[in-house]
Amino acid sequence: MIAFLIKRLMHAFVVMFVISVISFAIQSNLGDPIQQMVGQSVPESQRAELREELGLNDSFLVQYGRFAANALQGDFGYSYFFNEPTTEVIQRHLPATLELVIAATLIIVVFSVPIGVYCAIRPRSALSRFFMSVSIIGISIPVFLTAIMLIQLFAIGVDFSPFPVETGWGQWLNGVLSTEGGMPSYGRGNNLTHLFGTWDSNFFSLDGLTYLVLPAVSLASIMLPLFIRLIRAEMLEVLQSEYVKFATAKGISLKRIYFVHALKNTMLPVITVGGVQLGTMVAYTILTETVFQWPGMGLMFLEAIQRSDIPLIVTYLMIVGLIFVVTNTLVDLIYGLVNPTVKLTGKPA
Amino acid sequence: MTTTTAITPSRWKRFRNSYLVYSFKRDWIAQFCLAIFLCILLGAVCAPWLAPMNPYDLTQINILNSELPPIWVDGADALFPLGTDAQGRDLLSTILYGARVSLIIGFGAVMLQALIGVTVGLLAGYLGGRIDAFLMRLADIQLSFSTLMVAIIVGALIKAVFGGAVYSDYAVWLLVLIIGLAEWPQYARTVRASVLAERSKEYVDAARVMGYRDRRIMFRHILPNTLSPIFVISTVQIANAIISEAALSFLGLGMPETQPSLGSLIKSGFDYLQSGSWWITLIPGAVLVVLVLVVNLLGDWLRDVMNPRLYKG
Numbered sequence: 337m338i339a340f341l342i343k344r345l346m347h348a349f350v351v352m353f354v355i356s357v358i359s360f361a362i363q364s365n366l367g368d369p370i371q372q373m374v375g376q377s378v379p380e381s382q383r384a385e386l387r388e389e390l391g392l393n394d395s396f397l398v399q400y401g402r403f404a405a406n407a408l409q410g411d412f413g414y415s416y417f418f419n420e421p422t423t424e425v426i427q428r429h430l431p432a433t434l435e436l437v438i439a440a441t442l443i444i445v446v447f448s449v450p451i452g453v454y455c456a457i458r459p460r461s462a463l464s465r466f467f468m469s470v471s472i473i474g475i476s477i478p479v480f481l482t483a484i485m486l487i488q489l490f491a492i493g494v495d496f497s498p499f500p501v502e503t504g505w506g507q508w509l510n511g512v513l514s515t516e517g518g519m520p521s522y523g524r525g526n527n528l529t530h531l532f533g534t535w536d537s538n539f540f541s542l543d544g545l546t547y548l549v550l551p552a553v554s555l556a557s558i559m560l561p562l563f564i565r566l567i568r569a570e571m572l573e574v575l576q577s578e579y580v581k582f583a584t585a586k587g588i589s590l591k592r593i594y595f596v597h598a599l600k601n602t603m604l605p606v607i608t609v610g611g612v613q614l615g616t617m618v619a620y621t622i623l624t625e626t627v628f629q630w631p632g633m634g635l636m637f638l639e640a641i642q643r644s645d646i647p648l649i650v651t652y653l654m655i656v657g658l659i660f661v662v663t664n665t666l667v668d669l670i671y672g673l674v675n676p677t678v679k680l681t682g683k684p685a
Numbered sequence: 686m687t688t689t690t691a692i693t694p695s696r697w698k699r700f701r702n703s704y705l706v707y708s709f710k711r712d713w714i715a716q717f718c719l720a721i722f723l724c725i726l727l728g729a730v731c732a733p734w735l736a737p738m739n740p741y742d743l744t745q746i747n748i749l750n751s752e753l754p755p756i757w758v759d760g761a762d763a764l765f766p767l768g769t770d771a772q773g774r775d776l777l778s779t780i781l782y783g784a785r786v787s788l789i790i791g792f793g794a795v796m797l798q799a800l801i802g803v804t805v806g807l808l809a810g811y812l813g814g815r816i817d818a819f820l821m822r823l824a825d826i827q828l829s830f831s832t833l834m835v836a837i838i839v840g841a842l843i844k845a846v847f848g849g850a851v852y853s854d855y856a857v858w859l860l861v862l863i864i865g866l867a868e869w870p871q872y873a874r875t876v877r878a879s880v881l882a883e884r885s886k887e888y889v890d891a892a893r894v895m896g897y898r899d900r901r902i903m904f905r906h907i908l909p910n911t912l913s914p915i916f917v918i919s920t921v922q923i924a925n926a927i928i929s930e931a932a933l934s935f936l937g938l939g940m941p942e943t944q945p946s947l948g949s950l951i952k953s954g955f956d957y958l959q960s961g962s963w964w965i966t967l968i969p970g971a972v973l974v975v976l977v978l979v980v981n982l983l984g985d986w987l988r989d990v991m992n993p994r995l996y997k998g
Contacts, residue, residue, distance in 0.1 A: 351826055362842060472985065476978035478928045480935050481970045484955060488963055616831035623932055627955070638936060641841045649845070653838065657830075664829045 340672055348665045355657035359650045360403045363413075364396070412651040417643045422651035426633065431535040432524060433621050433632030439539075439552035440617065444560050452567025453602075456575060457594055459568075468568075471561035479620050483554035483627040490550060491521035520547045522629050551628045558620055559613055566609055571602045604674060611667030615660040708990045715986040718979040725976050729785040736778035737764075741944065748773045752962045768964045770950070771957055772942075779950060780969050784976065786946040790860045791927040795919055797865025798926075802872020803915065807903045809873065810880025821877065824870035836867040836929055840938035853941035860939055864929050868922060875918050879911040913991040920984030924977045931973055947973040 387393055391402065406412070412422045455464040477485075488494065494515045527543035528536035538544035574580060575598055583593050622634035629635065633652065640648040700706065709715055728735060738745045750773040753762050762769075767776040809820040827835065840863050844852045852859065883889065884907070892902045927947075933939040934948030935955075942953050947969045954965030 351829075354826075472981055473974075473978060476924065476981050477974050478931050478935075478977075480932065481951065481974065484951070484958065484966055484970065488958060488967065492959065492961075492963075612829065615829070616834070619831040619834035619837060622837060622936065626936060637841075641845060642937075644845055646845070649841070656834070660830050660834075 341669065344665055344668055348661045351661050352657065355661075356404060356407065356654065357400065359653050359657075360400050362653075363403070363646055363650045364399060407654065412654065413647040415640075415645055415648040417640070417645045417648070422648045425636065425648060426651060426655060428534045429631060429633045429636045431537070432630060433618075433625070433634060435538055435548065436551055436555060436621060436624065436630060436632060437614070437617055439548050440555035440559070441614070443552060443556040444563055447556075448560055448563035448567055452564045453571055453594065453599065455564065455568040456571030456602075459572065467564060471564045474557060474561035477557070478623075479554060479558040480623045480627050482557040483550070483624055486550050486554055487521045487627070489515050490519040493518065519550055521550055523547070524631060551624050551630050554627070555617065555620055555624045559617065562613070563606070563610070567602060567606055570605055571598060574598045574601050577601075604671070607674075608667055608671050611663050611670075615663045618656055618659060705990060709986075712986060714982060718982045718986070721975065722979045722983065725784055725972070725979075726788065728781050729788050732778075732781040732785045736775075736781045738775045738778045740774045740779045740782050746773050752957065752965070754962075755964050755968070758964075767968055770954060770965045771962070776964065776968060779945060780947070780972055783945050783947045783950050783969060784972060786857065786940055786944065787927050787930055787948070787973070787976070790857060790864070790930045790946065791923050793857075793861035794864035794868070794926040794930070795922045797861055798868045798922060799872055799915065799919065801865070801869040803876050803908070805869065805873040806876025807880055807908065810877040811884060811899065811903050811907065817877075820873065824873045827867075828870045828874075832867045832871075832925075833929055833932060836863050836933060837936065837938065839863050839867065840933050840936075844938060853943075856940050856944070860930055860933060863933070864926050867929070868925065871918060871922060872915070875914050876911055879914050880907055883907050883910050917984065917988045917991055920980055920987055924980040924984065927973070927977055927980070947976075 391399065394402075410423055414420065415422045415425050418425050451467050455467050458464050524536075524538055525544055525547040527541045528538060529540035529544065531537050538548040580593060580598055583597050584590075588597075618634075621632060622638060624630065625632045625634040626638055633656075637649065637652045639645075640652065694702070709719075733739070740746075750762065750765065750769050751771050753765050753769040755768040755776070756763060756766050758768075765775045765777070767780065770776055770779060805820050805824070809817040840859070843859060843863070889902060889906060892906050897906075930939060930946060931948030931951065934946050935952045937952070940946040940949045942949055945953065950969040951966050951973070954962065954967075954969070958966055
């Protein structure tokens with residue numbers, strides 16, 4: 337176990353090292369800090385002096401060492417645009433993204449488990465087929481398009497009138513197909529509850545929650561079908577296994593078999609994939625936040641790219657890299673702990 | 686020679702009698718999807734001849750025609766069946782040209798992925814040992830980051846290094862490169878898994894005893910036997926690549942508006958959504974969804990029919 341732990345941590349460390357080298361290479365090759373600091377009228381000799389003073393003439397390794405030492409102390413430099421430490425900028429934007437991810441995760445967990453289990457227990461029922469077809473449509477709609485459609489439906493509203501208004505049913509159908517609109521689709525709103533530090537929350541007021549609904553549903557829409565299909569596939573496999581047949585033969589109630597015996601083993605691979613997908617969600621937050629102008633890290637990153645705010649881009653890369661590495665390592669460790677069949681120190685098959 | 690050709694049926698006949706074609710004939714969803722896919726493909730390939738106007742040709746665009754709705758909405762112009770976008774371009778033509786760009790990038794990126802991934806997978810699976818461990822570790826690390834994330838970051842960095850103008854000039858090639866590089870591990874893992882299964886079979890031993898070189902065994906003997914999983918993931922990967930391209934374009938890291946793909950059409954229309962011009966965004970969006978959906982459904986069908994050992998997870 338200890339060996340496994342050390343191996344995993346080493347692995348994580350190496351990946352983080354590579355990410356930091358790449359980030360540093362970006363930082364040191366893109367943009368000229370001297371040009372950012374001084375005006376045009378400063379003569380070349382003074383620039384050279386400043387360059388020497390800042391250590392920009394040192395070798396790559398020396399400069400990287402300085403960068404890494406600073407980064408370990410949480411110092412990633414100043415953002416060109418905000419003119420404050422990049423870590424503070426990130427801290428300000430992090431809660432918005434986290435809330436979005438938490439809300440989307442809640443939606444995914446609440447819906448994917450019951451639907452996935454149902455589709456596995458009754459694979460041939462009409463409802464299962466319906467869920468499966470909806471899920472493949474869901475996979476095929478890019479997340480930003482879901483977001484745009486939600487805005488059109490619930491923020492702008494649809495005035496649908498292809499049916500004749502004179503007849504009763506026509507009017508009724510038009511009414512059913514049209515939507516009111518009026519949901520907020522821009523930013524986080526003003527009714528935020530202050531929790532601590534830079535964390536203002538959307539979760540504690542009805543008004544705040546209405547701002548959260550559309551972005552969270554959009555973000556969840558891409559993962560939900562994946563999880564439904566995954567849970568269904570795993571559960572189907574588990575239901576074929578010997579121990580489930582044995583439990584049935586013993587006369588244990590079906591409900592208990594499904595939800596206690598089978599579900600437990602179904603969730604094992606689901607948790608692994610789930611942990612990895614949590615990292616993937618970070619990528620999708622960029623898209624969701626762009627559509628809804630949600631003031632989180634994704635939008636901040638995209639704006640930093642447009643402004644060529646290199647220190648902020650690099651800090652974002654390092655922090656997102658850290659999130660990925662930490663989640664992956666944790667997932668691996670938990671999987672190794674929970675699943676007794678995983679060979680902990682053995683060579684990869 | 687003539688007798689052998691008479692006995693073994695021609696390639697076309699063998700194909701026609703294969704299980705693949707047999708199950709295709711019995712599956713109306715697959716037929717329907719292939720029909721729609723071929724329609725979109727044909728429309729995209731023949732865009733210069735089919736489209737009523739050339740959206741790249743500035744002389745054909747009249748700004749006074751901008752934001753006209755599709756013909757089933759009041760205030761439309763019969764000249765523009767699907768309406769016009771904010772620059773006055775005919776939306777039907779722009780979509781045909783856009784689908785062309787999206788498909789070129791989708792296919793190009795998948796070809797690049799397959800080239801890298803199949804080579805890596807073959808090498809890793811056949812040679813084994815340290816090379817295998819190193820290559821697969823590399824693939825695992827890259828996969829542990831979401832492919833979209835990798836694509837966004839690489840795209841953003843290239844744009845920051847070369848500037849927006851250069852980026853738009855070479856956007857098609859850059860997107861093929863970015864999406865191709867971001868997704869190769871999928872192929873590598875799948876191919877490696879089936880190479881591992883093939884490697885221990887007798888025909889490989891036989892080839893080795895006959896003294897063939899490793900390269901010949903890998904590409905001429907093992908590769909043909911790993912084709913079915915490659916086909917299956919290729920369909921899914923094309924759908925993924927088209928979505929990735931659309932996502933990158935939507936973020937402004939893809940095709941410029943002067944040479945739009947479906948993604949950049951959606952992006953350019955999004956600014957006008959609040960003012961009521963929904964068609965600029967939602968019609969290209971619908972085309973994109975239908976395209977991706979039929980490719981995904983075809984992939985599902987192909988997976989069920991070929992039933993290869995796919996790398997799980």
